[in-house]
Amino acid sequence: MHDFHLADQIVKIAREHAQKNGAGKIKKIVLQLGNIIEHGENISPENLEFNIRLLLPEVKDIDITKIPGGEWKLVSIETE
Numbered sequence: 587m588h589d590f591h592l593a594d595q596i597v598k599i600a601r602e603h604a605q606k607n608g609a610g611k612i613k614k615i616v617l618q619l620g621n622i623i624e625h626g627e628n629i630s631p632e633n634l635e636f637n638i639r640l641l642l643p644e645v646k647d648i649d650i651t652k653i654p655g656g657e658w659k660l661v662s663i664e665t666e
Contacts, residue, residue: 588624592658593637600642600663609665614647616661620654 600612615638622629631650638648653659 588627589629589633590637590640591624592622592629593634593641596634596638596658596660597641599660603663604665607665611644611666612642612663613645613666614649614662614664615642615645616649616651616663618651618653618659618661620652620657622656622658 596615596617600615604610604612617634619629619631619634631652635648635650639645647664
């Protein structure tokens with residue numbers, strides 16, 4: 587469930603960005619993911635991607651790159 591919380595935050599930001607820019611569907615999300623621990627477990631790229639797809643099924647491509655440190659960064663969002 588800890589992956590779901592972060593996925594929800596990312597999806598909300600992506601949707602706000604798309605809406606703000608008058609864009610349609612979100613096609614691609616590019617993220618950088620550090621070693622983030624929530625509720626005693628590290629968030630894995632695979633679980634995060636699964637949960638993003640669960641919340642945003644229309645997204646075609648999710649690119650998650652592991653980075654050092656304990657932060658995450660939404661690098662870019664591509665829309666139709």
